[in-house]
Amino acid sequence: MFRDMYFTNMLSWLPELILGLVVLLIGFFIAKAVERAVHKRLKKSRVNERLDVKEGKWNVEKIISKVFFFGILLLAFLLFFNIMNASMIAAPFMTMYSGLGGAVLSILKAALILLLAWVLALVVKKVILAVGGKMKLNKYVAKVGASPDEIDKSKWVETAANIAFYVVLLLFVPAVLHALGLSGISGPFEGMLTSFMHFIPKLVGAALIFAVGWVVAKIIRTIVTKLLESVGVDRFSHKLKLSSGQGKETSISGVIGTIVFVLIMLPVTISALEVLDLEGISQPAIAMLNDIMTMLPKIAVAVVLVLVGIYLAKWIKGVVVSLLDNLGINSIFGKMGVRSGASTPSFSQIIGTIVQVVVILLFVVEALQLLHLRFMVTLATGIFAYLPMVVAAVVILAIGFWLANLAEKFVGSILTTKSGMPHVLRYVAKYAILAFAFFMALSQLGIAPAIINAAFILILGGVALAFGLAFGLGGREHASRYLTKMEGSLQEADVSKEKWEQKKSEMKQEAKQSANKAKKAVDETAKEDNVPPIGNGGGYPTQKDYEPQTGSSNELPLSDPADSNMTDAFEDNDPTRTNDANKDGYNTTDPGEDYPFDPNRGNK
Incomplete structure (x- = not known):
């Protein structure tokens, strides 16, 4: 059963x-x-x-x-x-399948949202490509001043379309994440996207402000450049040699137009940054631009000051070079033994260039003072404080060279050997004077003064000590032979009075020529300044040369010093007024005839 x-x-x-x-x-x-x-x-x-x-x-x-x-x-x-x-067996599978089914539904929902976003982004991309292909982008580019040949139209349109495509996809990302149930990720991402969407209008506004300002600045730059070209600023700058002449971009009008462009773009940039409302970026940038705007008037004044200095220095250089050429400074340096070649600038040009640089530096220092650049001002002030010592050292060396060459010629003209060659004492005199001048120049420059003074004293003391020891100790025989040889050399030396007279006449002739050149230079300078030239009254204006100005009854003509009743402070020292000129000596000529600026005095 x-x-x-x-x-x-x-x-x-x-x-x-x-x-x-x-x-x-x-x-x-x-x-x-x-x-x-x-x-x-x-x-x-x-x-x-x-x-x-x-x-x-x-x-x-x-x-x-x-x-x-x-x-x-x-x-x-x-x-x-x-x-x-079999519910007990099916229950776990049912629970798993329910969860999997919910996930599948969420995935399908997210996939549908993403598909919709992709379709919409694709439509936006196609629209931008179609509209961009029909737009004449090169025409708009040429209007703003850029080169149309340098713009790849298809590349720019495709880039804009791709940007719009991915922006649309980003807008749907929070919805996709929310459909998937990823709230932990979608929440922050949605907040970030919301902030970005709120920032887009500010970005667009800042871009519009910057674009409009840029276009306006370019238009004003073009107007300013054309106006300055029509006025003739470029021709004026070319006369002053301030422009390179290598194109419109390097001309003065182009530079001023660019400066105007920058001055307009600075406040435009500040306004654009304020619209963005990015405190971490905008506040430091705005503060920096405000400082620049505050400095602009000072910079403009400094630039004008430097330009005035350049122009004034160029004019002063021309005056100095012309005056020194007329005074015969080049021939004076030639007589001192320093000559300039054909390919090298003359000494008057060198001095004029130095004067030009000094004047420009003075204006540059003043410009730096306006800009409150203390370190640069202190540095330049120190350099200018040192310049007088440099000038004094150069003058000492120049006088030393002149005296050395003069001593060499003088000794060489009166002391010769029996063979007719110049005596060795000419070189001793020359290099002794040069050594003194060199040590004096170093001392004036302040280069290790203690060492320079000690070295000079040691050299002189060493020479004196060596000379004394040579005569005082075991070298007496050698010193005796040396003195005998020196005595014989001096006995062989021929002191020629005729050569001295010839040399003296040459020096008088050169002094007369120098006086004529100096007088001619002063006359030319006076003519340039519309001043009556110096007359023939002994180098001073006489009553004939004086032309009184109208409207002044108190003006008195200048007279010759010979007609003056004033007492000469150096009257007691004049050899012609004392009996020293009648004493017998090597030079029996009248001492007054060697005065270079009065060559006719000996003939009176």
Whole structure:
């Protein structure tokens, strides 16, 4: 009886088993078909190639198709267990499948949102490409002053379209994350995107302000440049040699136009940064630009001051060079033994250039003082404080060279050997004077004064000590021979009075020529300044040369010093007024005739 009941129960759930197996078998075939369809579709879409995945046993296409296969097969097993009334076995699978189904629904929802975003972004991209292709971008580029040939129209339009495409996708990212249930990620991302969307109007406003300011600045720059060109600023700067003449960009009008452009763009940039409202960036930048705007008037005054200094220095250089040329400074340096070659500038030009540089530096120092650049002002002040010592050292060296050459000529003209060659004492006199001048110049420059003074004293003391020891100790015989040789050399020396007279007459002739050149230079300078030239009254204006100005009754003419009743302070020292001129001596000529600026005195 038990057996009958067992078979009866078995036969009662046998139809359910057969139905469940049929459902399971059908589910398997459906899952397999879906797997093949999905794999075929993914294969046709070349998902592996798009994702740069190599072909192998497991790849993206196979994994996705297997997911569909096992998902449908799991659903078939759930149906099988429900048909068999095996709820205890089906419950875990049902819970897992419910969660998986919810995830699948969320994924499908996110996929639909992403698909919508992709379609919308693609439409926006196509619209931008179509509109950009029809726009004449080169025409607008040429209007703002840029070169149309340097603009790649397709590249710029494609870049703008791609930017718009990805911006649209970014706008849908929070919705996709929210659909997936990723609130921990979607919340911060949505806040960031919201802040970015709020910043876009500010960015657009700042860009518009900057673009409009840039266009206006370029227009004003063009107007200013053309106006200055029509006025003739470039020609004036070319006369002053302030422009390079290598193109419009390097002309004075172009430079001033660029400065105006920058001055307009500075407040425009400040306004654009204020619209952006980025305190971390805008506040320091605005403070810096405000400082620049505050400094601009001082900079303008400093630039004008330097330009005036350059012009004035150029004019002073021309005056100095002309005056020194007329005074014969080049010939004076030549007589001192320092001559300039044909390819090198003359000494008057060198001195004029030095004067020009000094004047420019003076104006530069004043400009730096206006800009409150204390370090540069202190440095330049120190340099100018040292310049007088340098000038004094140069003057000492120049006088030393002149005296050395003069002593060499003088000794060489009166002392000669029996063979007619100049005596060696001419070089002793020359280099002794040069040594003194060199040490005096170094002392004037303040270069290690203690060492220079000690070296000079040691050299003189060493020479004196060596000379004394040579005569006082065991070198008396050698010193005696040396003195005998020196005495013989001096006896052989021939002091020629005729050569001295000839040399003296040459010096008088040169002095007369120098006086004539100096007088001619002063006359030319007076003519340039519309002043009556110096008369013939002994080098002083006489009453004939004086032309009184109208409207003044108190002006008295200048008279010759010979007509003056004033007492000469040096009258007692004049050899012609004392009896010293009548004493016998080597030079029996009148001492007054050597005065270079009164060559006719000896002939009176």
